[in-house]
Amino acid sequence: MKRWTTWALWSIGILLFQSFVLSQVQLYGYLNPYLYVAVILLAPATWSRMQLLWLGAAVGAWMDFQMHSGGMHLMATSLLAYFRPAILSSVLPRAAEENLGFTLQDMGSGKWLVYTAVAVSAHHGYLFAVDAHGIYHFWAFIWRTLVSGAASLLLLYLTGLLIKPEEAR
Amino acid sequence: MRNVLRFILRYRILLTLLLLQVSGLYLTYRSSPMHESFYWSRVLGAQAEWNQTRDGWKAYFLLETTNEELQAENARLRAQLSQPAARPINAVDSNQFVWVSGQVIYGTSHLLNNILLLNRGRADGVEPGQGVLSPTGVLGVVSDVNEHFAKVTSLLHAESRISGTVARTGFFGTVVWSGGASNLVDYIDLPIEAQVTVGDTIVTDARSALFPSGWPIGVVVQVESDSSLFTQSAVLEVWGSISRQQPAYIVKNVLEEVQNSLLSQ
Numbered sequence: 001m002k003r004w005t006t007w008a009l010w011s012i013g014i015l016l017f018q019s020f021v022l023s024q025v026q027l028y029g030y031l032n033p034y035l036y037v038a039v040i041l042l043a044p045a046t047w048s049r050m051q052l053l054w055l056g057a058a059v060g061a062w063m064d065f066q067m068h069s070g071g072m073h074l075m076a077t078s079l080l081a082y083f084r085p086a087i088l089s090s091v092l093p094r095a096a097e098e099n100l101g102f103t104l105q106d107m108g109s110g111k112w113l114v115y116t117a118v119a120v121s122a123h124h125g126y127l128f129a130v131d132a133h134g135i136y137h138f139w140a141f142i143w144r145t146l147v148s149g150a151a152s153l154l155l156l157y158l159t160g161l162l163i164k165p166e167e168a169r
Numbered sequence: 170m171r172n173v174l175r176f177i178l179r180y181r182i183l184l185t186l187l188l189l190q191v192s193g194l195y196l197t198y199r200s201s202p203m204h205e206s207f208y209w210s211r212v213l214g215a216q217a218e219w220n221q222t223r224d225g226w227k228a229y230f231l232l233e234t235t236n237e238e239l240q241a242e243n244a245r246l247r248a249q250l251s252q253p254a255a256r257p258i259n260a261v262d263s264n265q266f267v268w269v270s271g272q273v274i275y276g277t278s279h280l281l282n283n284i285l286l287l288n289r290g291r292a293d294g295v296e297p298g299q300g301v302l303s304p305t306g307v308l309g310v311v312s313d314v315n316e317h318f319a320k321v322t323s324l325l326h327a328e329s330r331i332s333g334t335v336a337r338t339g340f341f342g343t344v345v346w347s348g349g350a351s352n353l354v355d356y357i358d359l360p361i362e363a364q365v366t367v368g369d370t371i372v373t374d375a376r377s378a379l380f381p382s383g384w385p386i387g388v389v390v391q392v393e394s395d396s397s398l399f400t401q402s403a404v405l406e407v408w409g410s411i412s413r414q415q416p417a418y419i420v421k422n423v424l425e426e427v428q429n430s431l432l433s434q
Contacts, residue, residue, distance in 0.1 A: 019223060032279040049182045057189050064196065065212075066219055067277065068284055068320070071196030078189040082182070130197060132281045132348070140348055 001042050001163075002101050010163065011039040015059070019066060022155075033151040036063060037123050038159055040081050041116065045095040045102060049085055056081025069131070076127040080119055091115045104160030116156055117149075124149045210315035217286050217318035220275035228414045235415055242304045266381045269293050269419040271319075273308070276412030278325055278351035285309060285321040287417055295319045295419050300379035302418045305409040307331060307344075307386050310379060311419065319419070325351055325411055333386045334374035335365055341374060344386055344405065352407055354387060359401040365392050371405055378422050 001007040018036045039059050043052060060077030064070060088095050091111045092102055104112050125145045135141045177184065271289035289295050291314050301308040301321050309329060313320040322329055324346060331344045333356065340363035346354045356371060369389040373380040387405030394401050409415070 024224070024227065050185065053182065053185050053189065060193070065216060066223070068216060068275075068286070069280070070198070071193030074196065075190050075193030078186060078193070082186045130193075137348065 001044055001103065002099055004044050007042055007044060010042060014038050014159070015062070018063075023067065031147055031151050033148065033155050034063075034124065034127075035152060035155045035159065037077070037080060037120060037152065038156055040077060040084060041119055041156070042103075042163075043084075044099070045088060045092075046099050049082065052081040052084055053078055072127055072130045075130055076123050079126055080123045083122065084119065087115060087118050101165050103163045103165050104157070105163075105165045112160065117153060120149050120152050120156070121145060124152065210313075213313060213315050213318060213320060217274065217288070220286055221288065224275060224414065231414055238304045238409065239416065265422060265424045267294070267421045267423055269295060269421070271295075271417050271419060273303075273413070273415050273417050274318075276323065276414075278323075278410075278412035281327050281348045283323040283325040283351075283412060284312075285323050285412065285417075287311075287319045287321060287419065288317070289419060290314050290317040290319055292316050293419075294421065296421070298379075299422075300377075300420045302380065302384055302420060303409060303411075303415055304418075305385065306407050306411075307373060307380065307384065308411055308417055323411060324354060324407070331379075331386070332374055332377045333371045334376075334382075335359075335363060336370040336372045336383075338363060338365075338369075340365075341376060342371070342403075344371070351412060352410065353390070354405050354407060356387075356389070356403040356405050357400075359403070361394060361396065361399045361401050363401055365389055365401055365403050367392060369403075371403075378425055380420060 001010070014035055018034070022033050022035055036059060040052065040056050043055060047055075056077040056079075057074055060071075060074035063073035063077070067073070085096065088102065091114055092100055092107065094100065095102060100106065102112075102115070107115065125141075128141055128144050128148075129135050132141060269289055271287045271293070273285050274288050275286035277283045285301070285308060287295070287301065295311060295314050297311050297314060299311045301311060307324055309321040309323040309326065310331075311319050312322045324331060324344070327347065329344075329346060332341060333344045334341050340359060342356050342359040342363070344354055344356055356365075359365060367389050371386045371389065373382055373384040373386060375382040385408065387407040389403045390406045391404040392401060393403070
């Protein structure tokens with residue numbers, strides 16, 4: 001997003017939805033969607049790595065606090081935040097310099113899907129690897145990452161449809 | 170000195186990432202919660218209060234199921250009371266346990282290491298190491314307490330080990346969980362002569378000092394025999410759901426110290 005105020009409002013909404021609704025969804029022992037990664041994915045393109053890193057740490061720490069998961073989410077979100085500029089610029093090379101918008105409508109489905117899918121699989125894979133103390137049960141790990149990742153991706157897409165592209169400042 | 174500073178400034182972002190990762194690892198793997206200080210007990214209190222506020226609305230939708238389960242349990246107990254001649258064989262060990270009733274206010278089931286949170290704590294006599302039962306099965310073992318809340322290592326935790334016995338034949342085995350579906354647990358370390366069959370009920374046994382014997386754990390849905398190791402293993406389906414808001418009983422073995430003192434003499 002371009003304006004941090006719009007982003008902040010969306011973030012609060014997304015985090016509340018995650019806490020009160022999504023964290024309660026636990027189907028078949030695998031499926032637990034993590035929509036909250038959107039907070040990091042949507043943060044303004046002009047933000048520096050350092051700003052993103054602390055944002056990721058704060059969001060992760062909040063998730064850990066309410067899910068009693070030690071520091072798992074903190075690790076996954078800070079890793080995602082660290083690599084976000086790289087993922088974003090590989091899809092939209094001049095996003096940071098020109099403060100391009102990167103909502104679903106701005107980017108188009110193809111680019112948006114690459115950006116989001118790479119970020120979500122990195123985040124979920126790392127999260128589940130830390131939870132399981134490694135990837136010893138390899139196929140169970142892959143399956144969890146795929147199923148939860150697909151659920152998160154679907155929710156991110158639905159959220160993306162709601163977010164309107166912003167006009168230039 | 171200047172070079173060190175230059176290095177830190179140059180790699181400050183990467184160093185921040187590493188710092189965050191290490192603190193995350195520390196928080197995830199920090200040592201036994203029983204040795205944790207005042208600080209973590211305060212954090213647990215704050216977390217529990219937040220969970221209670223956040224998940225309160227869910228309890229309303231589950232009231233009907235909960236009521237039915239409690240009614241069924243009442244009926245069972247009444248039936249036992251009305252037959253004084255048929256005293257349960259575990260009458261001694263049912264007097265050996267003090268029961269504290271409480272409520273599961275938070276629980277996960279999607280992780281490999283799941284936990285539950287109960288709204289009873291040290292003030293109610295709950296201590297780490299006590300067993301936790303639900304009306305329909307076994308929930309886990311208390312791992313951490315503060316004044317008003319307790320954290321439970323769920324049956325759905327990779328390190329959970331609960332001994333169980335086959336109700337029909339009396340053979341011993343161990344109930345463990347290795348991830349996956351949250352209503353299925355593994356039952357291992359059975360001797361091959363146990364001859365477990367699908368449909369057998371597994372109950373808690375007197376071997377563990379944690380739980381009174383004869384409390385249901387689950388029903389066998391799948392059996393595997395390993396003839397080279399002379400062992401059998403089975404998959405159990407638990408009744409009800411472990412990680413939902415429901416009544417819970419924390420059981421304390423009052424004779425534990427007496428038993429231990431006899432052993433140490």
